Structure formats: C-alpha cells, structure tokens
Amino acid sequence: MDLLDYLKAKIQNSNYPVVITGPRITFPSDTLPFKANYFGHSLNDILSLDFLQSNYEIFIKTCILIGEWNKKKPNYIHESIKELDIPIITENIDMLHTIAGSKKVIQLLGNIQDFVCTKCNFSIPFFQSKKYINIHKPFYCPECHSPIKLNIVLKGEAIRNFHHALNEIYKADTLLILGSDLDRWPINKLNQLANKQGSKIIIINEFKV
Template structure:
C-alpha cells in the first residue's frame, strides 16, 4: 500500500485528500458511532434535536468542543507536509492544527459558539467541563442573551462549501480517500465524481497513520 501510494503521489500533478473520522481516531477522537446516553451520537446531531432540547444538545457539544484540545497525528501531519488540499467530514480542526492551509470542512467545525442575533462569538472550549447548571448560563450570548448556535453542520442542515469541494475534486488527478467509510450522502459522491472525471482514487481505511507516515 505504501509503495503504491508513493508512486501514485509521484505521478500526480494535483492530488487531493478526502478524509473522514478514521484519520482522527488515533488522535483520540471517537467516530459518530460513539454512544451518548445509550444511543449513537449521530442520533443527537440533528437540527431537530438541537431545537427541541438545546441544553441536552450543548451537553453533548461540550464533549465535541474538547476535541479541539487533541493533537494531530502522523497522518494529518503527512498530508500537511505533502501540501495536499483537504476535503474533510471532520469537525475537529486537526488538519489546520497540522499545518494544512487548504481545508474544506463539509460538516463545519466545532471551534466556535455563534450568536446569530448580534454576531458575538466565543471559543467553544468555554463549555468544556461545565456542569449542567453552568451550561444553562454559558449557552446564552452574554451580549444579547440569545441562545448560541454552532458551526457544525447537523442533519437537516445543508453541507458547507459543497461547491468548493466539487471544484477541488474536479481538479484532482488523484483522490486519496482516508478514514472514511463513505456512508454519508452526499459526501460519498466525491470519489465517484473524481473517478468519473478520470482521476485515480485510492482508499486508505486501515492504519492511516502507519500508511501515511513519512511519505
């Protein structure tokens, strides 16, 4: 696999990476199959749930905000060193932390709390470790007291920067699909699009770190 990848990268004029949860797992970030209150976390990541139980939602979101404190691993660092544009389904910001300059975040990111009413924003890590009774206060804008929103794309929201992701994919002559099971529509359309456009597609799902390290 490493040899194949090495040659493919050497032959490519415009390689692009498309990454999913698998690349961040070695950094200690769980996938959306993780359980939360006895159910898969993905069941809580909907606009509907956010609206119906904002405090319950932010209790979960405070866990996601803590992911911002994790460190990129060898796979993130390799992509940054190779200078590959990255299209990612992840919200943890680890590609940017690794030094990648072009990162298209299809599902947004967990970095900030945003007040849609007055434009005030706060670092989401404000919520990390807060007790439920503290959350009750922290999730409201301290300027205008509106409920904060987040930049993570929830089920029921449109994808972020989708046009840009398509444009980047259309330019690629090599697409590395890393740590993504490609189960999420429509992000799973990108490899198909690349292939259709004549690009080579290589999937790396196991041992991303070891495969990409020092390439």
C-alpha cells in the first residue's frame, strides 16, 4: 500500500480531516534537518531573533544558503497530501505544498521565497536578490540599511496565522500529523486541543527517502 492509499484509509470515515506537516516530510526533497550544522551552529539555533541580533553575518549567510531550497521540488508526500484535498497546517517554510498544487495551506512560519527588512517595508523575491547578495559580507536593506531576513518566523517572533489554524482544529474530527514533533509553542497546542475535543489523531514521522 502506498502512502496515498494508506492516508485515504486512515481518513475514510472522517467528516473533516486536517493535516499538520513538519520538516521531516521535506527530507525526500533533499532539504536538511533543522539540526544540520551551518558555520558551526545548528540551523535551529541560527533562525532565532537573538542570533540575528548577536551574529548577523552568520545569520544572513545562512539565509542565503537555505534560500536555495527554493529550487527544491515537491516529493511523493506533498503529492499524496494534495490528492487528499484537505486543509493543511504547516510548519514548513519551503512552500512545497503550494507548489504541489494544494489549495488550502496555512503557513505558520512564513516562507523562504522573499527577503524582508526587519524595520521598513522593503521586500524582494529571493531570486531577484542576487544583485544585492554577497555571501562574503553582510547583506543589509538597500532602503534603510537595517538587517534583513527571509520572510520566515524566527524563534522569539509570533507565529503567523495561528487563529486560522485553530479554526481548522476546532472543526477537525481527524488530525493527521506528518513529519513533525510539534515541539514549538504554541504549535504544540494544536495537537493538545484536538486530543481534548476527541479528534482521532494519527502520527507518522518516518518516510522513505
């Protein structure tokens, strides 16, 4: 039984299934885990507000490197979820659900398709930013010279679209959790809420790569 058939069987009698996806579903697309090492630091540590403020040079160099994930393609997991045609709540920043063709995707942590200034309204698509980028020196906003970042939620910043995610969880009678440990507050509250209201919860964290 392939993944799509397996997931269809799991939600067969569900009236309103919802899926939460996390970083592990992207590994078959050749993205790296957040524990991966960049310039002597884990990606998980670098993508934080504290790190941006204390070590901007390594922070922006890392943003440039993970921005290259924009070249990645959806894998069989994204395609299977698309075929289910159910609401998706995702921690992932790569936009691969949308690229795969899924229609209802709630992005909790932003995406890597743009750079944005931390102070002014400057933004620029990642692939148009090459004229500004030089990985050998810090890259500041060309408008106000403040630090910039990928358009993602760093640790220390507020989760986006959380009320939309809550609305879906309130309606869910089945919750699929694919490739996520749900170890970030308040995202971990979604699982707890689903469990409290009696939703059927199915967790899958291992996938073929």
